[in-house]
Amino acid sequence: xxxxxxxxxxxxxxxxxxxxxxxxxxxxxxxxxxxxxxxxxxxxxxxxxxxxxxxxxxxxxxxxxxxxxxxxxxxxxxxxxxxxxxxxxxxxxxxxxxxxxxxxxxxxxxxxxxxxxxxxxxxxxxxxxxxxxxxxxxxxxxxxxxxxxxxxxxxxxxxxxxxxxxxxxxxxxxxxxxxxxxxxxxxxxxxxxxxxxxxxxxxxxxxxxxxxxxxxxxxxxxxxxxxxxxxxxxxxxxxxxxxxxxxxxxxxxxxxxxxxxxx
Amino acid sequence: xxxxxxxxxxxxxxxxxxxxxxxxxxxxxxxxxxxxxxxxxxxxxxxxxxxxxxxxxxxxxxxxxxxxxxxxxxxxxxxxxxxxxxxxxxxxxxxxxxxxxxxxxxxxxxxxxxxxxxxxxxxxxxxxxxxxxxxxxxxxxxxxxxxxxxxxxxxxxxxxxxxxxxxxxxxxxxxxxxxxxxxxxxxxxxxxxxxxxxxxxxxxxxxxxxxxxxxxxxxxxxxxxxxxxxxxxxxxxxxxxxxxxxxxxx
Numbered sequence: 001x002x003x004x005x006x007x008x009x010x011x012x013x014x015x016x017x018x019x020x021x022x023x024x025x026x027x028x029x030x031x032x033x034x035x036x037x038x039x040x041x042x043x044x045x046x047x048x049x050x051x052x053x054x055x056x057x058x059x060x061x062x063x064x065x066x067x068x069x070x071x072x073x074x075x076x077x078x079x080x081x082x083x084x085x086x087x088x089x090x091x092x093x094x095x096x097x098x099x100x101x102x103x104x105x106x107x108x109x110x111x112x113x114x115x116x117x118x119x120x121x122x123x124x125x126x127x128x129x130x131x132x133x134x135x136x137x138x139x140x141x142x143x144x145x146x147x148x149x150x151x152x153x154x155x156x157x158x159x160x161x162x163x164x165x166x167x168x169x170x171x172x173x174x175x176x177x178x179x180x181x182x183x184x185x186x187x188x189x190x191x192x193x194x195x196x197x198x199x200x201x202x203x204x205x206x207x208x209x210x211x212x213x214x215x216x217x218x219x220x221x222x223x224x225x226x227x228x229x230x231x232x233x234x235x236x237x238x239x240x241x242x243x244x245x246x247x248x249x250x251x252x253x254x255x256x257x258x259x260x261x262x263x
Numbered sequence: 264x265x266x267x268x269x270x271x272x273x274x275x276x277x278x279x280x281x282x283x284x285x286x287x288x289x290x291x292x293x294x295x296x297x298x299x300x301x302x303x304x305x306x307x308x309x310x311x312x313x314x315x316x317x318x319x320x321x322x323x324x325x326x327x328x329x330x331x332x333x334x335x336x337x338x339x340x341x342x343x344x345x346x347x348x349x350x351x352x353x354x355x356x357x358x359x360x361x362x363x364x365x366x367x368x369x370x371x372x373x374x375x376x377x378x379x380x381x382x383x384x385x386x387x388x389x390x391x392x393x394x395x396x397x398x399x400x401x402x403x404x405x406x407x408x409x410x411x412x413x414x415x416x417x418x419x420x421x422x423x424x425x426x427x428x429x430x431x432x433x434x435x436x437x438x439x440x441x442x443x444x445x446x447x448x449x450x451x452x453x454x455x456x457x458x459x460x461x462x463x464x465x466x467x468x469x470x471x472x473x474x475x476x477x478x479x480x481x482x483x484x485x486x487x488x489x490x491x492x493x494x495x496x497x498x499x500x501x502x503x504x505x506x507x508x509x510x511x512x513x
Contacts, residue, residue, distance in 0.1 A: 091419040111420040
């Protein structure tokens with residue numbers, strides 16, 4: 001009984017069962033995903049890492065309900081994901097994908113406006129989210145007035161605006177320069193520790209994967225499947241110094257070897 | 264260079280040209296029969312505007328322009344969206360539209376007169392033919408300017424079909440649409456005036472053509488000034504809208 005209550009309070013479990021994805025390419029059918037199964041516990045930070053074209057982004061889009069698997073099913077808190085469900089799942093894309101005609105605050109309000117939340121409440125919520133991502137005072141700026149890192153912060157704020165238990169992130173920092181990328185990784189961990197969302201984060205950077213994750217899922221080249229699950233186990237909060245430790249290096253090597261062997 | 268400095272530079276350039284226009288014929292440096300002084304042209308303009316027939320000529324031209332625009336804008340927008348939304352329609356129609364777009368429309372004027380006769384609808388038809396292919400192409404590229412990732416974001420946040428149109432399609436398309444309207448109007452205006460000059464008994468184009476034939480230079484130049492002012496006014500009005508609606512553009 002106690003367990004049931006605990007589960008209900010900490011919603012945001014994701015389960016992927018035997019998902020396959022086949023699409024029609026130029027040279028006939030292409031199998032992108034071959035029988036992927038995984039489970040993400042509520043509040044955990046899971047990173048999916050794999051070579052380009054392994055189908056990791058497709059998998060994430062399926063978790064978001066934006067694409068349908070050819071076979072298999074995806075469950076969020078035990079219920080099948082049949083389409084976009086912004087109350088349960090927030091999504092962040094590779095380039096921040098902000099609407100250039102809306103201010104930072106209006107972009108964060110977008111998901112709330114779609115659900116017809118009253119203007120005043122929306123304003124307050126957007127201000128709160130922008131404060132959380134460290135962009136207080138930038139409410140009225142347009143995206144073209146923001147740096148790449150700031151745009152991604154707005155995008156995180158937009159993903160959190162509806163307070164969904166799950167946040168899916170598709171290589172959100174891939175287009176940023178190395179320094180901004182490091183800063184944003186640290187920022188994301190700070191925000192995550194304050195909100196305790198279930199995060200599924202897709203990347204091709206091994207360092208980013210080990211630095212961010214509770215658990216790293218390693219995917220093979222196409223057709224993508226899960227090669228290995230690695231429990232990171234480094235203490236939190238994670239620091240920049242940890243990257244130079246042996247433990248960090250061993251974890252990164254293990255992922256690298258998995259990908260090497262499969263390729 | 265400040266903004267005020269630029270405006271001053273522009274204004275003084277225009278003032279110099281106008282002053283030259285006034286001075287050159289007065290001092291006999293150009294033939295005053297070919298280029299009457301600005302003052303004489305303005306006097307002629309006052310005379311034209313004061314004549315009671317003028318209002319009806321102006322009304323004729325304006326209504327031809329507006330009716331042609333009112334028909335071709337929705338028709339062109341609908342066809343343009345069809346081309347943008349349906350791959351099949353695009354494959355079939357796009358090359359044909361491009362071919363027609365490249366033809367000088369004036370070669371169809373005699374045909375139209377034979378088919379429709381001389382009158383209001385002939386001017387409207389010619390205005391439409393001059394405009395509609397630009398509108399089709401403009402509307403199609405406006406739809407194509409909507410970014411796929413923006414649609415994906417809207418879908419991920421559960422936007423309905425109507426919300427997609429109102430919150431993503433329209434704001435994305437607005438800059439291209441306004442630009443298309445502006446350019447289409449230039450061609451529409453040109454088309455209607457040309458049709459009036461070619462064969463008509465009414466309208467500003469007819470007045471300008473007949474002043475030319477009768478070598479009435481002050482009136483002819485007054486007509487040129489008038490039509491130019493109307494065209495610039497409309498163009499600037501849309502440009503003002505464009506800047507207001509696209510504060511977000513870099």
